[in-house]
Amino acid sequence: MIYLDNHATTACDPRVVAAMLPYFSTNYGNPGSPHALGQQAAEAVARAREQVAALLKAEAAEIVFTSGATEANNLAIIGAALQHESAGGTRRRIVTSVIEHKSVLEPCEYLATRGWEVIRLPVDSHGFVQWDHAERLIDESTLLVTLQAANSEIGTIQDIRSMAKLAHRHGALLHCDAAQAVGKISMNIFDWPVDLLSLSAHKFYGPKGVGALYIRGGGEDQALTPLMRGGSQEYGLRPGTVPVPLIVGMGVAAEVAGNELTIEQQRIWLLRDRLEKEILKAIPTATVNGDLKHRLPHNSSITFRGVEAEALMANLSTVALSTGAACESGSLDPSRVLLAIGRTHDDAFCTVRMGLGRFTTVEEAQRASKEIIDAVQFLRTLLA
Template identity: 45%
Template sequence: MSWIYLDNNATSKIDPSVLDSMLPYLQESYGNASSVQHRMGREANQAIEVARQQVASKLTCKTNEIFFTSGATEGINMVLRGVAEAYQKKGKHIITCRTEHKAVLSTCAILEKRGIEITYLPVDEQGQVDLQLLEDSIRPDTILVSIMAANNESGVIHPIDEIATICQRKDVLYFCDATQYVGKQELNLQNTAIDILTFSAHKFHGPKGVGVLYIRRKSKPIQVPALISGGKQEHGIRGGTLQVPNIVGCGKALEIAKSHSHLKLYRDQLERELLARIPQTFVHGASAKRLDNTSFIAFRHIKSAELMTSLPQLALSSGSACASGLLDPSHVLKAMQVSDDDAFSSVRFSLSKFTEQSEVTRAIDDLVAAVEQIRTLSPVWKLFTDGLID
């Protein structure tokens, strides 16, 4: 039986055209981009500048605002640690959200131990942040607001235009983890006043190990000290030999990335049929604006680990790939006021442009059969059907 991959928010298949763009810089033009004294070095350097232009064009920003990193986690660490250090004379207060990626939350926890005060904004049951509460939480000593564009587990999209406007009005930097947003939704940085933004290429069919950090050019330059010191690569923002093939792949992947209307149709089919055919199921964040490719569904009175184990032909997840090995329930679902039992019963589906409708249909049938089999043998389900538990 063929494999069905529905875990694209964790990582996505590299696009064949992206791989083709990378191969010359792995085999023939393998020079170091900093070795501009010879032809192969200059070719590598030029390839990086082409990729930088591709990214800048897609995001509608300037090429000197784009810096290449190893991925969003590095970008998050660089920004949070760097801003906390560079702006400590202005203040030691950062605002973020309880449903942020663990890369943000873990780094904020480290900063708290160093004397930085962190305000963690709550979300409602649909995973949405209260904009008035955000505005009221900004203080004279607030140096940064860090709120993601779209949640990696629930797919809930935050109102980044409004958040950027609030931060601009309050003269506070807005940093956005756009890892799940870029490549899936249109983003014009001329229209959306985000100050700093980061993302990873492997979320939109590019290679792993490369990401982008955007830092807006302003009359008063934004201070983000280098996290990795070394040579003067990336204008001193990030030391280390540039990963030419990966950077080329990142530029190409973003250049060809676009929204795909069929993804919402497939996602809606998945949700509609699963909820109709399997009792005691519901979608997290169903009433919120969400990514077209993402659905986080609770199958009540079943452990998600048991369900996924019974479906080895399906690649699914119980939430963030960075936290899947943890024994605790999803921090995103807990922030959305979901019970531990329902959190442990939840499975995330994330589609891509390579997902076919026949795969969605087969996944639905397989899930219906697996849930029925597990519940037939489950004493917990019997207690529920007998009315002894809720």
């Protein structure tokens, strides 16, 4: 199978698997235990925390491990709001965008049921937040602005630095869902002066089931109210036995991503561009969605007008791709991201998303482009 769905998840890097294995069977201690096995586990978690922090150019104390970006997003958004309420704060506005992941939009909607004002900023035809709306709607009543680093469907990379400056100018916090961006593009908390940032290991060749929330200043500052109770782990923000093997895997994945980012980014970028060029040459009516300059290097969202995406995927025997975000896969509705950037319902239903990755070869990309071209041309012949 030629795997082109690296937005949904990535294969666990063999180096990550090798690092994790001893912590399942040999070094299996609980890091909260005082004996030698427990302390070995605690040291492994501390090392992984440093590795994840290094990827963001952050401090180890600023990393709180979670089960993934979904939990990190919930902790950041709801935790900040509850903490503000408990402190007697008067800000009641949350600002986000219309193309955020469901794990951002649904916590925002939950807060709306508690009386918070939630504003979704519109985006332009490339997927960028419309700046005039942001400048008008982010004000002194805003507690939190939550904006994704890059979109999981069209790959557009937002201007997080400018949004952070705008939020801070009005005394608001800036949370960034960076699940799709971490390990794929160069980023750090100095260039992106965010207050909170979510990431997930399985998006950058680590294991599923573990992620992290970066908290500027550290988890001990109690800037967030925990969503769960029952333990003091992770500065009291995420109670429960620490999943040592998964955290070790995330640490190694972060270290590998940091060491190989520049070379990997360039290789995948060129491979993606070649794949698109071949497809567009054979099918000139196809169109690429998103911003062609400021998008994730592995991302390609292509609309094949007149060919439904589901039919196209059914006619691909060896290529695995998708129509959009995995969390939306059960929906019969057209992509809300594509509709938000001005695509029609028909075009949205004729769009596929391809995500190349670390293990995608030149030969695989060539085979994939041929199979996609053949399938589109075959389906168009049937409809002629």
